[in-house]
Amino acid sequence: MHLRRSGATAELRLDNPTKLNALTAGMLAEIERHCGALEMDASVRAVVISAEESRAFCAGADILAWSALSPRDFARHWVRDGHRIFDRLARLSKPTIAAINGHAFGGGLEFAAVADLRVMSPEATLALPEADVGIVPGWSGTQRLIRLLGEPLVKEMALFGRRITPERALSAGFIAEISDDPLARAREIAEALSSRSSQATEVAKYMIHAAVGEDRDAMIEALGAGMIGPTQDRAEGVAAFREKRKPNFSGT
Numbered sequence: 001m002h003l004r005r006s007g008a009t010a011e012l013r014l015d016n017p018t019k020l021n022a023l024t025a026g027m028l029a030e031i032e033r034h035c036g037a038l039e040m041d042a043s044v045r046a047v048v049i050s051a052e053e054s055r056a057f058c059a060g061a062d063i064l065a066w067s068a069l070s071p072r073d074f075a076r077h078w079v080r081d082g083h084r085i086f087d088r089l090a091r092l093s094k095p096t097i098a099a100i101n102g103h104a105f106g107g108g109l110e111f112a113a114v115a116d117l118r119v120m121s122p123e124a125t126l127a128l129p130e131a132d133v134g135i136v137p138g139w140s141g142t143q144r145l146i147r148l149l150g151e152p153l154v155k156e157m158a159l160f161g162r163r164i165t166p167e168r169a170l171s172a173g174f175i176a177e178i179s180d181d182p183l184a185r186a187r188e189i190a191e192a193l194s195s196r197s198s199q200a201t202e203v204a205k206y207m208i209h210a211a212v213g214e215d216r217d218a219m220i221e222a223l224g225a226g227m228i229g230p231t232q233d234r235a236e237g238v239a240a241f242r243e244k245r246k247p248n249f250s251g252t
Contacts, residue, residue: 001030003037008045009190010038010094014111017052020059023107025078032085035092045198046190049089049098049115050183057100057124058108063133079138082107086139090114091215093202095193099186100124100175109157110139113148116205117189118175119182126164126174128157147212149174 002013012034014021038044051057066078089096090113098115105127112118112126128141136142137158145154149164149172156162169175179185193201203226210219228234232252240247 001027001034003034005044006187007191008043008194009048009187010041010044010046011048011050011187012038012089013049014051014058016062017054019062020054020056020103021051021108022059022062022065023082023111024062024065025081028082028085032088035085035088038092038094044094046193047092047094047096048183048186048190049096049112050186051099051101054102056102056108057098057104058111059103060106060108060129061139082139086110086114087215090144091209091218093205095190095201095205097186097189099182101182103127105129106137106141107139110137110141110145113140113144113174118169119177119179119185119189120166120169120175121182122166122178122180124166126157126169127161128154129161131158131161144214 002011002015004011004013012031014023014027016022016024016027038047061078061082066074069078095117096115098112098118100112100118100120101124102121103125104112106129109126109128128137128145130137130141137145142154142158149169153164153168153172157164164172166175166178170178177185203223206219206223208214210216210223233247233249236249237247
């Protein structure tokens with residue numbers, strides 16, 4: 001998993017092409033670490049989520065990585081840790097654009113779903129093939145994807161094993177564009193964000209996430225903290241604490 005920067009754009013890139021960019025525990029840990037770095041870097045205005053060239057954007061979770069786990073560890077660590085890390089990326093304060101340059105299956109589709117905007121290659125397809133190996137989606141495939149794709153399409157993939165074409169994904173609103181070069185287009189979109197207010201886009205993302213239930217409690221409290229932060233009352237309260245005196249709040 002690589003994190004690269006070009007101007008105000010950062011690129012989070014899957015780098016396991018020999019296994020169709022399948023996700024391992026190490027890659028998940030790197031995603032979480034990179035999210036922390038991105039959140040603290042004020043110079044980054046947008047994040048592109050991409051993958052090394054192969055037939056797949058991401059074929060999902062590496063079966064060899066999880067199949068040796070005990071049922072307990074599979075549920076408590078692999079599924080829960082992956083879910084937490086994907087949620088962390090979904091709730092990044094920076095706008096994110098996924099460049100789906102190949103097939104996105106299972107965990108790979110769930111990975112693409114965390115982005116705020118998605119651009120897809122005309123040759124790529126989307127699928128939830130977990131039932132073929134006796135498991136179910138575990139990284140928000142039956143939760144976040146329902147909000148983004150709708151119940152009927154998710155059922156087609158999860159229950160009946162159907163693949164979704166870019167045209168159907170576009171008509172459903174899951175992707176914003178179909179492009180012969182998704183990565184170049186995603187970079188163009190990210191670059192265009194440099195002329196927009198980063199504070200406005202961040203707050204708008206919080207408000208939209210609160211509306212759809214994406215970490216609603218944290219989003220509401222973050223917005224409240226943003227409102228109270230610039231006030232004189234906050235400054236007076238902190239000053240009084242430091243000076244060990246009673247605060248004199250002005251209501252401004």
